[in-house]
Structures are given as C-alpha cells and as structure tokens.
Amino acid sequence: MTIELVPEWMAGLEEEDVTFIKRFVLSSGSLKDMARQYEVTYPTVRLRLDRLIQKIQMEEEKGPEPYVDFIKKLALNDKLDFETAKLIINEYRKERQDGA
Incomplete structure (x- = not known):
C-alpha cells in the first residue's frame, strides 16, 4: 500500500x-x-x-496528453491566461475527437 x-x-x-x-x-x-x-x-x-x-x-485536470499539460503549464506560469488556455485545450480535444 x-x-x-x-x-x-x-x-x-x-x-x-x-x-x-x-x-x-x-x-x-x-x-x-x-x-x-x-x-x-x-x-x-x-x-x-x-x-x-x-x-x-x-x-x-492533468492527464495523459502532453500537449494539454504543456498548455496548462504555460497558464500556470503566467505565459498564457487561463481562459485562452481553456479555449486552446477545448479546441484541441474537439479536433482529436473529430479526427478519431
């Protein structure tokens, strides 16, 4: 344990x-x-x-997607605002779903 x-x-x-x-x-x-x-x-x-x-x-919300984790890290380090990061992540996931 x-x-x-x-x-x-x-x-x-x-x-x-x-x-x-x-x-x-x-x-x-x-x-x-x-x-x-x-x-x-x-x-x-x-x-x-x-x-x-x-x-x-x-x-x-961390997961098995390195790209998503990278965007989140940018937001956490004030390189990207949180709302923009969420938009990018949502669009990325949508694109992956549509392509699958």
Whole structure:
C-alpha cells in the first residue's frame, strides 16, 4: 500500500502558494485577515485566491496528453491566461475527437 503524503495538486504548486494556503487556513478563511497579514487590499487577496483556485483546478485536470499539460503549464506560469488556455485545450480535444 502506498501512502500519498502530498496530493498531486499540491505538489505542482510553488512554495509561496502553499504558504498562502497555510496562512488562509490558519486565519479561518478570512480574506480580511489575509489582507492585513500581507499588507495589501482585500481585492488583491481575492485575486490571489482566485488565481490559486485556477492553478489547483488545472493541476486536478492533468492527464495523459502532453500537449494539454504543456498548455496548462504555460497558464500556470503566467505565459498564457487561463481562459485562452481553456479555449486552446477545448479546441484541441474537439479536433482529436473529430479526427478519431
């Protein structure tokens, strides 16, 4: 039996993202407290949380398609926005289905 210590979705995150998650949990999910801790505005913390949610969703959707994983990695590294990445991936999958 293999015990997974770190979930796959978490292994793909940067250390600062994991720190953010830890601080978020320790502040009982209060974005106001997080804004105070990071000395930024509430909307800034909300945006950071939204981006982190998108990263986790992308990590969860990893699959056996190297091209799709490459597009997701571009989005995670801010080389491509998430909406564009989703459009490219959906079009790619549609083309593969139509060709099969």
